[in-house]
Amino acid sequence: MFRFALMMLLPVSGYTQSTDSLFVNPGKQYVLDYISRPEMFEKFGRISDAIWSYAELGLQEYKSSALLAKTLEDEGFNVEMGLAGMPTCFVASYGSGKPVIGILGEFDALPMISQKALVPEQDPLIEGAPGHGCGHNTMGTAGIAAAIAVKNAMDEYHIEGSIKFFGSPAEETLISRPYMIRAGLFDGIDAIIDNHLSSKFGTSYGVGGNAVFSVIFTFRGKTAHSAGAPWSGRSALDAVELMNIASNYLREHLFYTYRMHYIILEGGEAPNVVPDKASVWYYVRNTDERVEEMYERVINCARGAALATGTELSDIRILTAIHQKHSNKALAELFQKNIELTGMPEWTDEEQQYARALQKELGKDEKGMPEKVDSLKAPSASFTGGGSTDVGEVSMIAPTATITFPGAVPGTIFHHWSAVAGNYGSLAWKGLNAGARAMAASAIDLLTLPEELATIKAEFEEYSKEHPYKAFLPEDAVPPLDLNKELMEKWRYIMEDHYKEY
Ligand SMILES: [Zn+2]
Helix, strand or coil: CCCCCCCCCCCHHHCCCCCCCCCCCHHHHHHHHHHHCHHHHHHHHHHHHHHHHHCCECCCCHHHHHHHHHHHHHCCCEEEECCCCCCCCEEEEEEECCCEEEEEECCCEECCCCCCCCCCCCCCCCCCCCECCCCHHHHHHHHHHHHHHHHHHHHHHCCCEEEEEEECCCCCCCCHHHHHHHCCCCCCCCEEEEEEECCCCEEECEEECCEEEEEEEEEECECCECCCCHHHCECHHHHHHHHHHHHHHHHHHCCCCCEEEEEEEECCCCCCECCCEEEEEEEEEECCCCHHHHHHHHHHHHHHHHHHHCCEEEEEEEEEEECCEEECHHHHHHHHHHHHHHCCCCCCHHHHHHHHHHHHHCCCCCCCCCCCCCCCECCCCCCCCCCCCCHHHHHCCCCEEEEEECCCCCCCCCCCHHHHHHCCCHHHHHHHHHHHHHHHHHHHHHHHCHHHHHHHHHHHHHHHHHCCCCCCCCCCCCCCCCCCHHHHHHHHHHHHHHCCCC
């Protein structure tokens, strides 16, 4: 087992710096110094570790969102909790008037991947429990650290405008952002700073990820004695199985950017009773241009299955529907300069040793932690599809780009025990601290450099003319607050003993 002594960060001048960085005005220097202070390094590191230990699933992040919201409130932010129909969704605002700069923050965990912190081999903390395998514990925390530093700089240097932190639940199930947009929470926002933990320190522009429809199909049939009178029954499970077979044949005839996966939620309760209710949860993913047509074809698979089995397709429940992410180039260029200004954290021998041990265990290159920040990443010439983020929906309504900050060991598999192991302790603390500095520095630029912001907004206007926003989410969709509820109630009771209180 590896445990690390926590190391104080070097002052900003101790980092690798680029020569063409944006001018460092006093407000920007202030936020860089503020977040680097040892007491802030520790404060935000401990908040991240506490959220790691809560490991709350999407829409059940009561403790995590409360900790972030309270920290902002204590700093003088105006916090509104329980927005857009989600108890764990909140917005924290400071300042008044234009420009309005937004920072996104996430805090939900993933099911089944519990793991002991900083142990480089699979060893669950609690067998089968949720874990933070995507670093969202570090991300909400990095976001509030940046927002608090910016707020203090606004006070200190009389910087005009507003800073808003968007506490966004259930990113792992891509749920909150379309509902937050529908509720008008992003109205009047000039630019959005998103962040994600990574093994790299960098940013990118252009289109990325797939659009998604997340949908539960429910079939109703008739019960009967499965052996005594099966001819009287109509199996809803048969309908689910036939729908899945149909959609698996459909794959052959979909454009290659698609992704499609499902889990069966209900399929009866005993083999000797013909199931009269069955349901299946689909993710239907493709590009913005192709996803609606693909979704229609999947619905036809469901209709055909109902017809074939004499059952009824009784409900089609859309949990969420989102667009691809379109990162603003001018905004990413501004982020890049501040990433270079911040520089890669320096890793201790112990941290490198842990990184290599984990890489060895995973069969990856034993190269340790990275030393340099990445260069600005252009979009791939041929998009072949992939995962998704509901940040995509936000990118349709305001200029948005993402700072990915380091801390995850290169070779780590996200949504896997290896990510849970390392998203805690000094690697995570250093990564989120660097990310917070790059975000805060960028926010100061956006508040104080009107020409830069104008360029970013002009690019967005141009894009929006060609891609006007129209929600995929139907108007009658509501946030699925029942999702993860029972699961989290069960685990919370078991996990409480392992909570690290901040
Ligand atoms: Zn994530």
